[in-house]
Amino acid sequence: MDEQARAILQRVIRKIPNKKLQTALRAWDHLSSEQLESLDYAQPKWLFLENLISRCEENRLSLKDVTKLEMAYYIDNPSKGTWHAYQLFQAEGDAVSVNFTQFREQLKAHLKDVVRHVSVRTKKLEDGAVWIRIAWGDNFSKPNHLKPTYVVHYLQTSYVFVLNLMSKHKPFLYQALLLSTRHVSIKEAQLSSRSLTAMRDLLMRQYQQVFPTNQERTLKERNAPPSHPSIEKEHAECAERRHQMACEAFGDGVLPKLETAVYKLETKYRGNSNNTLNDKDELFRGVVMFSSSNLLESFRHCVSAGMAEGPVTPLLSSITQKGRNSFVITDKVPGAASQTPAHKA
Amino acid sequence: MATVKWPHFFHFSAPHSVVNTPAHRPDTRRSKSYGRSCVEPPSLFWQTPGHLTTLGHRIPTSRRAAKSHNITTKVDPEQVALLIKNEWKLSHVTPLYRFRHTQLKLYSKHLAAFIIAEKQQGVAVEVGVEAGFKVTFSAVLGIAETKEDAETVFIQVHSKPLFSADTPKAVWRGWLTCVNGDPEYLRSLPPDFVSLPLFCSSGPEYLTALVKSWFERTFDCSFGSLYLNSTMLNWLAALWTGCHPTSNIRYLKLAWNMPSQPPLDIAYTVNPQDAWELWNSIHTEDSTDDRINIEEVQLFMNGLEIHFFRHFKIYLSAGTLTKVSTALGSAHHDGKIKIGSSDYITTLLTLLTECALMKTPV
Numbered sequence: 001m002d003e004q005a006r007a008i009l010q011r012v013i014r015k016i017p018n019k020k021l022q023t024a025l026r027a028w029d030h031l032s033s034e035q036l037e038s039l040d041y042a043q044p045k046w047l048f049l050e051n052l053i054s055r056c057e058e059n060r061l062s063l064k065d066v067t068k069l070e071m072a073y074y075i076d077n078p079s080k081g082t083w084h085a086y087q088l089f090q091a092e093g094d095a096v097s098v099n100f101t102q103f104r105e106q107l108k109a110h111l112k113d114v115v116r117h118v119s120v121r122t123k124k125l126e127d128g129a130v131w132i133r134i135a136w137g138d139n140f141s142k143p144n145h146l147k148p149t150y151v152v153h154y155l156q157t158s159y160v161f162v163l164n165l166m167s168k169h170k171p172f173l174y175q176a177l178l179l180s181t182r183h184v185s186i187k188e189a190q191l192s193s194r195s196l197t198a199m200r201d202l203l204m205r206q207y208q209q210v211f212p213t214n215q216e217r218t219l220k221e222r223n224a225p226p227s228h229p230s231i232e233k234e235h236a237e238c239a240e241r242r243h244q245m246a247c248e249a250f251g252d253g254v255l256p257k258l259e260t261a262v263y264k265l266e267t268k269y270r271g272n273s274n275n276t277l278n279d280k281d282e283l284f285r286g287v288v289m290f291s292s293s294n295l296l297e298s299f300r301h302c303v304s305a306g307m308a309e310g311p312v313t314p315l316l317s318s319i320t321q322k323g324r325n326s327f328v329i330t331d332k333v334p335g336a337a338s339q340t341p342a343h344k345a
Numbered sequence: 346m347a348t349v350k351w352p353h354f355f356h357f358s359a360p361h362s363v364v365n366t367p368a369h370r371p372d373t374r375r376s377k378s379y380g381r382s383c384v385e386p387p388s389l390f391w392q393t394p395g396h397l398t399t400l401g402h403r404i405p406t407s408r409r410a411a412k413s414h415n416i417t418t419k420v421d422p423e424q425v426a427l428l429i430k431n432e433w434k435l436s437h438v439t440p441l442y443r444f445r446h447t448q449l450k451l452y453s454k455h456l457a458a459f460i461i462a463e464k465q466q467g468v469a470v471e472v473g474v475e476a477g478f479k480v481t482f483s484a485v486l487g488i489a490e491t492k493e494d495a496e497t498v499f500i501q502v503h504s505k506p507l508f509s510a511d512t513p514k515a516v517w518r519g520w521l522t523c524v525n526g527d528p529e530y531l532r533s534l535p536p537d538f539v540s541l542p543l544f545c546s547s548g549p550e551y552l553t554a555l556v557k558s559w560f561e562r563t564f565d566c567s568f569g570s571l572y573l574n575s576t577m578l579n580w581l582a583a584l585w586t587g588c589h590p591t592s593n594i595r596y597l598k599l600a601w602n603m604p605s606q607p608p609l610d611i612a613y614t615v616n617p618q619d620a621w622e623l624w625n626s627i628h629t630e631d632s633t634d635d636r637i638n639i640e641e642v643q644l645f646m647n648g649l650e651i652h653f654f655r656h657f658k659i660y661l662s663a664g665t666l667t668k669v670s671t672a673l674g675s676a677h678h679d680g681k682i683k684i685g686s687s688d689y690i691t692t693l694l695t696l697l698t699e700c701a702l703m704k705t706p707v
Contacts (some may be wrong), residue, residue, distance in 0.1 A: 116420060265656065270652055272372050286615040288611065288613050292608065292610060302609060308657070309659075
């Protein structure tokens, strides 16, 4: 192993918590089971690393193999940074027939066309996800394996998820993705999260959808009839109505675990009618950020508990309906929608 | 009546106050306050149940607008620099018994010895090796505003490296202050008591605990956590926003926590100019003595909450206002503050002194 391979291995091992080391090395599948058992996972990291390096040298492992370890760890632990979603548009006729081998070869070739030193590693998982690790260099420097970009794409879908992409590399990745997936344009989807799974579920609708026709029946089954059919009934009806409105906006089941949503408000002041600011044409600017360990569930609970007024405002329900968590809100101008899509500058 | 947890010093302080202080009116109240025991004659306190503190009914409904003044003209800029940019955890402190600003050097030695002794409890140590800590007490002259305010005291704990020749590193900082404290209350204190009701600390929890415990033993006082309720946070939001024309507040950021399952955090950052215009549409500035009323503060916060509601239909009033911040400073309801600019330090400390005094049993 050369100096660089050791440095990267050290970096990767440091990132992995002690209790996950064994699983990560097993998933990597580059050491024999005897070698894996001979390692003491309770050792301090520096000592463990020494022993690990000697095993790697026995097996003549190289930098390439070390990057595979990092990739295996990220695949098992994707919530290690903020992922951003991108959407592909205008699929060309042959887009549906792109297979993994084609995609991989094309992507590599297109990236190498524009960036002389680039290292690309790909892996297709059982669920169809294609994981791509890109270490960027330029004409004069070797690929920087310390800050790789990760890209996850499901073939034949129009979504791409990206982690750690520097803006100077964006055009290169855009172009390579468009050419290898056979699309014409690509745009940021205004959705970002630490949870790759939540984003995927939200965009690919892999969570329990809202079926308004079924709602009424299930709700009646769940809510026992009130024992005192006077005031309690009215309360129960209100609660049920709130719950129904909450479910109509966010669904009834387990929701994708989104943590944040950001709204940039560029609207006029809307306060009490007697405030003079109401008459002004100037905007009342601000940014609202919602955060929770499960944002959509929090919203649903806010509505059903009466902390928010129903029906749910389109601003909030847009998160599930449009699969976005970043919005710019402007005032309705005649003939235009109240929410214009955000374009990050 | 619940038993009031009052420290042991009552037993010697009460007779003392009887002997040494003339029996004028404020003193009657003093003896009432420190003497809730059966030997004490029934006082005003017992006749007015519900009237628990003399300060309680004096929560101000109006305040002077925050005015910028360059505090470094009267306070050592180096000392001011220590107060800003740090996050401070707030506590309230009862008056200190026999605290003397002239004895700070002695206190430095005693506190250092106390910390070392507490750290070494049960540990066998080599005799002669002075491991550990150096403490400095210093008076920050000029922070106090009135003649009743005691001068601020700043404490630093440095850890002394055993072997290296490095200069000691500050590991803990804290200060006790009183700015524009209620003059009637301060005058009513017996002569041996100094009120520095606001304690700010920054550093490891165990050192904070040791410092507090040393103060409690030495000056017979008692500490309690100081939380900032939403009224206080509302005041700060309005006071700071009002400063915008003279000192750019850069942003007004308000944070709420909604008790949903799971809890929802909402952060609303308002453009400073727009926030000020809303404030300006509510607050009418009179030229002589610029005062702000609580009604104006509430209108301002309501104005922001309504604008938010018109968009998201979420009732912020169902949640808790947890934090207010601008470039001038930030305050968290769990009792943590940051001072962003020294120019408005007096306004902030006046407000916090008031909070701390309100918590002091009288």
